[in-house]
Amino acid sequence: MKLGLLELWRRPLRFAIAGASLLLLSVLLLFLGGLLDGLFIGSTGLLRAQKAELVVYSSDAKDSLVRSRIDPDLRATVESVDGVAATGGLGVALVGGRVPGQDDLANLSVTGFELPVSSMPADVQLAPGQALADRSLRAAGVEVGQTVAVGSGQAPVEVVGWVDDTDYLQQGGFFVEPSTWRQVLAQSRPDSNLPDGTFQALVVQVADGAGAQEVADAIDAATAGATSTLTKEQAVSALPGIKEQDSTFSSIIYVTLFVAGLVVGLFFALLTLERLGMYAVFKAIGASSRQVFSSVVTQSVVVAGVSFAIGAIVMWLLTFVLPAEVPVALVPSRLVQTGVLLVVMSVLGAVVSLRRVVRVDPASAIG
Amino acid sequence: MPALELTNVRKTYTSGDAEIVALDHATLSVAEDEIVALVGPSGSGKTTLLSISGGLLTPTEGEVVVGGRDISGYSAQQLTEFRRSSVGFVFQSVNLVPFLTARENLVVVNDFGRRRGRKEARARAEKLLDELGLQRRMDNLPGQLSGGERQRVAIGRALMNEPDLVLIDEPTSALDTKLGEQVMELIVSEVKGRSTAAVIVTHDARMAHYADRTVTITDGVLAA
Numbered sequence A: 001m002k003l004g005l006l007e008l009w010r011r012p013l014r015f016a017i018a019g020a021s022l023l024l025l026s027v028l029l030l031f032l033g034g035l036l037d038g039l040f041i042g043s044t045g046l047l048r049a050q051k052a053e054l055v056v057y058s059s060d061a062k063d064s065l066v067r068s069r070i071d072p073d074l075r076a077t078v079e080s081v082d083g084v085a086a087t088g089g090l091g092v093a094l095v096g097g098r099v100p101g102q103d104d105l106a107n108l109s110v111t112g113f114e115l116p117v118s119s120m121p122a123d124v125q126l127a128p129g130q131a132l133a134d135r136s137l138r139a140a141g142v143e144v145g146q147t148v149a150v151g152s153g154q155a156p157v158e159v160v161g162w163v164d165d166t167d168y169l170q171q172g173g174f175f176v177e178p179s180t181w182r183q184v185l186a187q188s189r190p191d192s193n194l195p196d197g198t199f200q201a202l203v204v205q206v207a208d209g210a211g212a213q214e215v216a217d218a219i220d221a222a223t224a225g226a227t228s229t230l231t232k233e234q235a236v237s238a239l240p241g242i243k244e245q246d247s248t249f250s251s252i253i254y255v256t257l258f259v260a261g262l263v264v265g266l267f268f269a270l271l272t273l274e275r276l277g278m279y280a281v282f283k284a285i286g287a288s289s290r291q292v293f294s295s296v297v298t299q300s301v302v303v304a305g306v307s308f309a310i311g312a313i314v315m316w317l318l319t320f321v322l323p324a325e326v327p328v329a330l331v332p333s334r335l336v337q338t339g340v341l342l343v344v345m346s347v348l349g350a351v352v353s354l355r356r357v358v359r360v361d362p363a364s365a366i367g
Numbered sequence B: 001m002p003a004l005e006l007t008n009v010r011k012t013y014t015s016g017d018a019e020i021v022a023l024d025h026a027t028l029s030v031a032e033d034e035i036v037a038l039v040g041p042s043g044s045g046k047t048t049l050l051s052i053s054g055g056l057l058t059p060t061e062g063e064v065v066v067g068g069r070d071i072s073g074y075s076a077q078q079l080t081e082f083r084r085s086s087v088g089f090v091f092q093s094v095n096l097v098p099f100l101t102a103r104e105n106l107v108v109v110n111d112f113g114r115r116r117g118r119k120e121a122r123a124r125a126e127k128l129l130d131e132l133g134l135q136r137r138m139d140n141l142p143g144q145l146s147g148g149e150r151q152r153v154a155i156g157r158a159l160m161n162e163p164d165l166v167l168i169d170e171p172t173s174a175l176d177t178k179l180g181e182q183v184m185e186l187i188v189s190e191v192k193g194r195s196t197a198a199v200i201v202t203h204d205a206r207m208a209h210y211a212d213r214t215v216t217i218t219d220g221v222l223a224a
């Protein structure tokens, strides 16, 4: 094992080709993973930011905010259910916003809310015509103190502060009090004129000690099927495209990992072939097959680990130069997962050479 | 107890349909601190005899006893352990590990067997290299050493684990006469100083007088 490390240290160039290939594959893997995470984050922030366990849609809405309607009567029914501690109305309007001094419209997810989300102060108070904007909108030129003309009605809304990780379907979170949202919605989509008190959905805080799923079932029972209540996690994966994105990207990622395994396998097969003579000498002077093989595995792990570490740094640097339209996010858990999988594939790749290493005949050292 | 006892050892190679008899009913006994020179023309079976004695090859027939252990029926695993603990080889082509320094080439033998601590192994390696006149070359890689120096490192490696039997294949083939004689003298003094048995292969009869006894081999047949 130590022998393997020494060889790596003294002759790093021999491993340069494998290292470079793995570095490129690492960048590719992290880029794909980062894109998946970025898309996920940009689609689901609004729901994940809710400080509530459940989301209630009307049952004809197919779990989509914009199609859903909850009127005050229905809300009263929900609030009467055991285990419901608090509810908050929620509604969005996906519209463009004209930011002073910018040529392009900013994509806004104008969100009318009652319960503050996780990055807001608990006692948040917004006046009509005021908004807290998601920090991601800075890329579109949004600044605190600006007045943005929102939607087709060009409703003037002043940005008074920031929130974080609240984007919805790749549109920047733009949090306003409910009447401002209703106004924007009515101006931009005249067919969606909602009366006061009516929201698209409710978020529900479950009482201490009550099970979220049980309360959800109780709500749908109490409304006689007029609502479809999901846990926050279920609501996130019911968002349009989330499942499809996940399966598409995951399959590309797994194919790439497989290719990484092939690269390591091929490379170490060639390297082993080249070193059969040396391995024979090792065995002739008393090394066991296990000792020789463990040095091969050590080398593959170190080459993969180092390449991955450099790849991660390269990817991190890339995030600074990638345009804002490419929503790449570097998430620590993804980093760890990718690194571990890459190392595992490298070990599997090295195992391809196992048979050859075991079969090296020490007698061939004689010649 | 003799260091090496070969009894009626036969080794045949098959290549295609032909059967080559590399060693034919070889019987040889080497005493505990004896140096035997094995002399014979090219292709006569010298390397084959050495390989069988050191557990690198298994004989087709016959019995091989080294230091009282009958290794004829050993498994590959047992042979690995045997080579690690009981024999030292100097190969015909020197075969040092190219990315290890002279000292490390000796220490690595200990690493495989884990017989002594690192410090101790290092001290022993340095002592051997010192005796072999390589005190200034310990940190050089094989590529930075002359042919004779490499040969001496290989001798040091063979002696590293205090083997009962040292098997040396053509130690002087790559050297001129003078250096060849120096290397032979070194081997003799190292081996005698440790009362280890040795079989030294050479096809150069002039080198043979360094040994206690000369055995000749022709077409796989031994003659005293």
Ligand SMILES: Nc1ncnc2c1ncn2[C@@H]1O[C@H](COP(=O)(O)OP(=O)(O)OP(=O)(O)O)[C@@H](O)[C@H]1O
Residues within 6 Å of the ligand: B013, B014, B015, B020, B021, B022, B040, B041, B042, B043, B044, B045, B046, B047, B048, B049, B092, B203
């Ligand atoms: N692996 C093998 N397969 C087939 N024949 C072999 C093999 N190894 C050796 N031989 C043959 O066995 C005979 C003895 O070979 P060996 O290597 O023992 O000779 P040697 O005396 O060491 O020769 P040299 O002085 O050239 O090193 C030769 O005829 C050789 O061609």
Ligand SMILES: [Mg+2]
Residues within 6 Å of the ligand: B046, B047, B048, B092, B169
């Ligand atoms: Mg030979």
